[in-house]
Amino acid sequence: MLFYSLDIIGTFAFAISGFLTALNKRLDPFGLFIVAFVTALGGGTLRDILIGRTPVGWMIDLNYVYIVIAGVFFAVLFRRKLNYLRTSLFLFDTVGLGVFTIIGVEKGIDANLHPIISIALGTMSASFGGVIRDILCNEIPVIFRKEIYATACIAGGAFFFILKETPLNDDWIYVITTGIVILIRLLAVRYQLKLPLIQS
Amino acid sequence: MLFYSLDIIGTFAFAISGFLTALNKRLDPFGLFIVAFVTALGGGTLRDILIGRTPVGWMIDLNYVYIVIAGVFFAVLFRRKLNYLRTSLFLFDTVGLGVFTIIGVEKGIDANLHPIISIALGTMSASFGGVIRDILCNEIPVIFRKEIYATACIAGGAFFFILKETPLNDDWIYVITTGIVILIRLLAVRYQLKLPLIQS
Amino acid sequence: MLFYSLDIIGTFAFAISGFLTALNKRLDPFGLFIVAFVTALGGGTLRDILIGRTPVGWMIDLNYVYIVIAGVFFAVLFRRKLNYLRTSLFLFDTVGLGVFTIIGVEKGIDANLHPIISIALGTMSASFGGVIRDILCNEIPVIFRKEIYATACIAGGAFFFILKETPLNDDWIYVITTGIVILIRLLAVRYQLKLPLIQS
Numbered sequence: 001m002l003f004y005s006l007d008i009i010g011t012f013a014f015a016i017s018g019f020l021t022a023l024n025k026r027l028d029p030f031g032l033f034i035v036a037f038v039t040a041l042g043g044g045t046l047r048d049i050l051i052g053r054t055p056v057g058w059m060i061d062l063n064y065v066y067i068v069i070a071g072v073f074f075a076v077l078f079r080r081k082l083n084y085l086r087t088s089l090f091l092f093d094t095v096g097l098g099v100f101t102i103i104g105v106e107k108g109i110d111a112n113l114h115p116i117i118s119i120a121l122g123t124m125s126a127s128f129g130g131v132i133r134d135i136l137c138n139e140i141p142v143i144f145r146k147e148i149y150a151t152a153c154i155a156g157g158a159f160f161f162i163l164k165e166t167p168l169n170d171d172w173i174y175v176i177t178t179g180i181v182i183l184i185r186l187l188a189v190r191y192q193l194k195l196p197l198i199q200s
Numbered sequence: 201m202l203f204y205s206l207d208i209i210g211t212f213a214f215a216i217s218g219f220l221t222a223l224n225k226r227l228d229p230f231g232l233f234i235v236a237f238v239t240a241l242g243g244g245t246l247r248d249i250l251i252g253r254t255p256v257g258w259m260i261d262l263n264y265v266y267i268v269i270a271g272v273f274f275a276v277l278f279r280r281k282l283n284y285l286r287t288s289l290f291l292f293d294t295v296g297l298g299v300f301t302i303i304g305v306e307k308g309i310d311a312n313l314h315p316i317i318s319i320a321l322g323t324m325s326a327s328f329g330g331v332i333r334d335i336l337c338n339e340i341p342v343i344f345r346k347e348i349y350a351t352a353c354i355a356g357g358a359f360f361f362i363l364k365e366t367p368l369n370d371d372w373i374y375v376i377t378t379g380i381v382i383l384i385r386l387l388a389v390r391y392q393l394k395l396p397l398i399q400s
Numbered sequence: 401m402l403f404y405s406l407d408i409i410g411t412f413a414f415a416i417s418g419f420l421t422a423l424n425k426r427l428d429p430f431g432l433f434i435v436a437f438v439t440a441l442g443g444g445t446l447r448d449i450l451i452g453r454t455p456v457g458w459m460i461d462l463n464y465v466y467i468v469i470a471g472v473f474f475a476v477l478f479r480r481k482l483n484y485l486r487t488s489l490f491l492f493d494t495v496g497l498g499v500f501t502i503i504g505v506e507k508g509i510d511a512n513l514h515p516i517i518s519i520a521l522g523t524m525s526a527s528f529g530g531v532i533r534d535i536l537c538n539e540i541p542v543i544f545r546k547e548i549y550a551t552a553c554i555a556g557g558a559f560f561f562i563l564k565e566t567p568l569n570d571d572w573i574y575v576i577t578t579g580i581v582i583l584i585r586l587l588a589v590r591y592q593l594k595l596p597l598i599q600s
Binding site: 026 | 449450451516538544545549550594595598
């Protein structure tokens with residue numbers, strides 16, 4: 001169904017984003033692949049480990065692995081043209097952010113976890129692949145410093161539970177909450193919205 | 201009971217310590233919260249993952265999450281006065297170190313693990329939140345370099361098993377071994393005791 | 401049996417390699433031990449966590465812990481002579497790489513995972529201890545940048561499944577595929593073979 005294909009688009013875009021980050025660090029092809037892989041699948045892997053859903057997702061459903069491989073091949077071939085695709089890639093990445101969030105929230109509900117924990121799981125699924133990517137590349141995670149990112153996931157996850165209380169059917173809730181994450185993120189990048197810094 | 205409330209004090213203090221470390225790195229509020237969170241709960245989370253106790257502790261008992269949130273709010277409000285509270289915070293942190301160690305040792309015993317492994321679990325519960333904090337902040341973990349820290353946990357854990365062989369009742373064993381960790385750590389900081397460096 | 405003792409040799413060599421890396425970072429003895437430990441056992445630990453084989457290996461079979469301790473003691477005592485032993489240590493390390501790979505592949509098969517995932521598990525078992533070591537030491541993982549390393553594991557793992565289709569008996573498959581990993585790695589270091597860099 002549609003939601004699943006959005007998941008694929010997100011994985012693809014995350015893999016490319018990981019690849020490009022790693023490329024700047026002069027890693028070899030193996031390193032590039034690993035960084036692309038953890039960027040795309042690291043968040044969901046961490047989520048699965050924390051809730052004890054093992055073997056973790058991509059070990060059971062190899063499609064995720066193939067998509068990462070496809071993303072890396074795509075990035076290798078078109079790495080010099082990716083600049084022209086920047087807007088598309090950013091959009092894909094943003095779609096991924098939204099879809100991963102809601103999928104993560106769902107896994108939390110499936111595991112009978114509290115809404116707060118489910119929102120945390122959704123946020124982690126969507127944004128912690130990038131955290132692991134930055135750790136591997138020896139940087140302080142960018143999502144801890146730059147434009148609103150994980151906060152968009154938290155907002156989308158919170159709306160998910162609010163809308164659950166309404167008569168809206170599930171499909172609509174998915175579309176709307178995914179849309180909220182995407183919208184907040186787009187606005188954040190467009191207007192360079194950051195969380196207010198707390199002065200030490 | 202008393203021991204549980206000490207656990208709360210420790211979590212609170214660890215969260216504040218994480219927050220303060222992150223503040224120096226100019227992270228945004230989300231980053232500050234995540235670093236506070238992993239400092240307070242990362243050690244226990246790693247312990248739970250390694251022994252397969254999933255969903256991990258804080259996903260089941262949300263009180264830990266609320267305490268971290270409270271700790272972060274406290275730190276935001278009083279961040280300019282925390283210098284005056286340094287001694288209290290250090291004491292709380294040290295109490296946390298002792299309590300977390302013994303709780304971790306217990307979890308190992310519950311899982312039928314060997315005393316050596318249980319001591320390792322206790323040490324990890326108490327000190328590896330700080331390791332993850334330092335990794336996120338892009339530093340070599342401070343507990344690998346500075347005053348005696350994890351070594352105090354190991355000593356407390358070892359005494360736990362020694363005292364188990366005596367007729368002392370469990371409550372006393374808890375108090376004494378937690379006290380040993382605290383005492384060693386206090387002495388270490390007071391007299392700047394470090395493990396002897398091995399010259400390369 | 402023989403294979404198991406090779407496993408011991410590999411663990412021993414990996415622990416020493418971790419110790420030596422940490423020594424250059426001026427860590428205290430506790431830090432040195434932890435880095436040696438994760439270098440030797442971190443890859444297998446990650447593998448066990450991902451497939452849900454908990455408590456993880458070294459918590460059940462303490463021999464691994466003892467070997468790491470032995471390796472660290474050995475390294476402390478002979479650290480100034482290790483230069484003379486460099487070739488032996490490198491050989492041990494390479495044997496470890498081969499053996500860990502095939503053991504990891506096996507665990508994947510035991511868990512009914514797809515060959516591709518099993519090869520990934522083998523590669524992780526053998527090479528991700530070094531990744532965690534480098535993260536703790538605040539460096540970009542060396543296996544993402546230098547001579548062919550993980551790629552040797554992937555090749556050995558792939559041959560494992562190819563040979564499974566032949567009438568060769570299992571013992572021979574073990575010996576041959578472990579040998580392939582070792583040979584590729586030896587050639588890679590001897591001739592400084594790197595994966596071709598992808599220019600950005």
